[in-house]
Amino acid sequence: MPDQEDTKTLYLPQYKQPNNFHHDLNVDLAIRVRHEFTRHEFGKHEHDTNFNSCLGYQTRTRHGPNTNTNFFVSYPCRHEYTNFPNTNTENSCRIRVVLFVSCPNGQFNHFPIKMSVLQHNHIAASLSSSTSSFLAQNGFDALRPQIVSVPQKKAGICKCVATSPAEQTAYKTKVSRNGNIAKLQAGYLFPEIGRRKAAHMLKYPDAQVISLGIGDTTEPIPDVITKAMAKRALGLSTVEGYSGYGAEQGEKELRARLASTFYANLGIEEDDIFVSDGAKSDISRLQVLFGSNVTMAVQDPSYPAYVDSSVIMGQTGEYQIDVEKFGKIEYMKCTPENDFFPDLSKVSRTDIIFFCSPNNPTGSAASREQLIQLVKFAKENGSIIVYDSAYAMYVSGDTPKSIFEIPGAKEVAIETASFSKYAGFTGVRLGWTVVPKELKYSDGFPVAKDFNRIVCTGFNGASNIAQSGGLACLSPEGLAAMREVVGFYKENTQIIVDTFTSLGFKVYGGKDAPYVWVHFPGQSSWDVFSEILEKTHVVTTPGSGFGPAGEGFVRVSAFGHRNNVLEACRRFKELYK
């Protein structure tokens, strides 16, 4: 195969494979980048026998100035090679990578590939393998892979795309893989961050790694809340205290207390509220509710579950390599230039608008005026807003805590919320979704009725023990305790904001949200993420993981013990002094 230098995007000619991938051909692929080849991270992952962690992962592709080659490679699993089984010590630098080149029509062809990257001498001349043996842990020697050395950083561009490897010998069903899931680009972001953290800890077993990454709460749950849960748990051993199946929509008392605590005077009633095991589950259920034929918009950047769940349901087109977006999703750019609120005059009408405020990841909270605009926009377009208010308690001042503070919102909005970031319930699992009875489909059918049907058919209610915890959260003592927890994390936020500001960075968010959005103009988020991790042992989240407009940013979470946050900031100062 000759070099393909002149195409704007380099796609390999389709090398059709039958189902049987177990040959050992070498197809040479010379990737020639004319001007710039921004980066290439193959990483140096440890071999990991945990099957569930064997998902592909993604690093981001940058288009440098005048780059005329878009080059995506993917390898389908997280296996790593430095300690690969059945290798002897001199094989420790062997790498087998299966390269899949994505095609414009979304079909991925399977190539055993020998790859040479012309501008990067760090990458040795070839990486070769075949798909079939990639997951076969015992087949390593048989294939005689070529030995390559891959430096850890600045080695080019690598992107993992959901792929379809196979083992020749194994039985296969005749069930086709769900094509929508195959569209997904790599694994879900946060498990990926977790895996990178774990790999880092393996690499630096003595390092004190600090996680300001996945937004996981760290502070103990106030004991007024845990005592209520313990009491409910123990009560389940008694005849009087036992309860079996609860209402799928949640316990009546909790629903009523949620309505009166968070929606007093907003016209939201107990029966508009569906208690759940968390906002992420509800987002998925909402997507099942909407089905495959709706169109949707998301803030760019945004919490990745919106886009991923949309892809899974088949609402989107294929991933578009050139713009790094899925087809048929409207990405509403939120950047410092527009105060992180989309320019709605440029946004196309969609059926569904996912909108998160205070925003994850940018940390910005939409003002009342902005939300009035949003509701007006939805109303004019007949769209449904799914308003994610998981961080509402972090809001200060007049900024709305609920979309239902905006007049008319009940006719166009669903709100999803959670105890996770207020009471440290990330592991306990409790949230809720408000679907007002005023919200109607185009034929006048109430959305809540169908959501109720989804909840009844595919869910059996949140854990009764967690619901007792939720009720305790909403007692006067519980509310005070939650405010204290929120206040603590907000102090963390301020420390992080101050640190980066003092170092000369442009810093956004942090005022009404537990996230600080730090700008690294001109740099790749994953590069910054990697550099911070490598040099400070602090885990952050690369902004580009939340969407293309997050490129050049890094999200620093304020969820951490105080001493860890202080120590992380000390290290940031060291790194960027």
Place this chain on the structure above:
Amino acid sequence: MPDQEDTKTLYLPQYKQPNNFHHDLNVDLAIRVRHEFTRHEFGKHEHDTNFNSCLGYQTRTRHGPNTNTNFFVSYPCRHEYTNFPNTNTENSCRIRVVLFVSCPNGQFNHFPIKMSVLQHNHIAASLSSSTSSFLAQNGFDALRPQIVSVPQKKAGICKCVATSPAEQTAYKTKVSRNGNIAKLQAGYLFPEIGRRKAAHMLKYPDAQVISLGIGDTTEPIPDVITKAMAKRALGLSTVEGYSGYGAEQGEKELRARLASTFYANLGIEEDDIFVSDGAKSDISRLQVLFGSNVTMAVQDPSYPAYVDSSVIMGQTGEYQIDVEKFGKIEYMKCTPENDFFPDLSKVSRTDIIFFCSPNNPTGSAASREQLIQLVKFAKENGSIIVYDSAYAMYVSGDTPKSIFEIPGAKEVAIETASFSKYAGFTGVRLGWTVVPKELKYSDGFPVAKDFNRIVCTGFNGASNIAQSGGLACLSPEGLAAMREVVGFYKENTQIIVDTFTSLGFKVYGGKDAPYVWVHFPGQSSWDVFSEILEKTHVVTTPGSGFGPAGEGFVRVSAFGHRNNVLEACRRFKELYK
């Protein structure tokens, strides 16, 4: 409109409505049933302002001998009229019913209807209303509905179909309702049973109602288990004991313990197991995994979540009125004639086969030989079995407790399971699903990888407190305690079996499952359900709610306090002596 006597199925001419339904026409529909009009239950529901309970409900249609009219009416809400707002006392017997007549193409047309059922003088001459005003609680008087008297029983045939009522005045979005959800026939079965129970209790406030209906556990959770949950809960208030987000797949120790407890020597490993908040949630997630393009088979009768979740995902065709089945689903008939195991020689190939054993509702457990047949059938067809083993601990003797006891099953089966019926965790919520790494799609891609992606994207793990409970369940003391709970319910089962047997009924199930499947040949399940409820105040579940082959059966659950089971059996003896 003239009577339509000669059609085999009576469908109304399409009376096209614009979106605005708020007129007050009366279209007369004379339903003439030539020979038999088996029953008609409009019920006498109480007005209920609870929006979430306003879902349509279903009563079953029977085709009597020589009946030449299939007649389906539906009303879209649970509102009731005896205490209807804005009515005066003399209106207490007013009824407005919106009748929707289902059409062969699945489109429902909206009729304001005046209905006269010729053979049933109990039903007065007319029921009239318009769709638009049905949910408008204040519009009652304005429409001057006709006064009718509806006897509670034996009044004809009524079937609720998912419908699309509208309010003229309210704002409507431009988002189309998900057509798949609209296909669903009425509400989910078990909430419907719950509502009927509640209505019965309202009607007979002094009756001691006993529920042997929805299969909800009644016995307290053994305290070795609740103590572990209380300890975990209290620990969450401490720095050492706190944990935030857990692995989406479940805590490592629990997964390992599940593998060693239930799948020792079966080749199922820790990383094949996904801990969840229960089997119902996992069934829904599995459907999202499979997507819209698969075909599926179910046992008939079967747990209704399989079919309903399939309909929601768009895997099925429309509901076929004549056979009471959804198009494109393969219903595998399980009756006494075939020992409740489908005649696989008559079953068409499908991608997915839902198979529950011990079976809910028939109580039959498939033998080893039968399961070998099933696995062979799946393997030959390249199908995936979703094996629901929620009642496995009720199995005695050599009958397999897991599909993975069958050689080769790992290449064709997923197994879903739950703590609900072993430890009384119906409210605590904890289950698991096994997706062996050997299970592959047609392209060789491991199913488990995609399921992992679904779990990571749309779920955040089961509650950590529940998981501690699960771990305690699997301790030696916990296992012994669970066996005791299971043993208790099995004694209940025997009492129920003996009772119905002594009354001369043919009784099935009950040996390896907590369900007794009682045959009432020639009778309608809903009739029997209603008669038992009315005359004994015992709630059961009508067999036809599980599928057409369940008609003529009633499921009696063994989940109950002993004295309640004994009392229920005493009343059965009274009723059927």
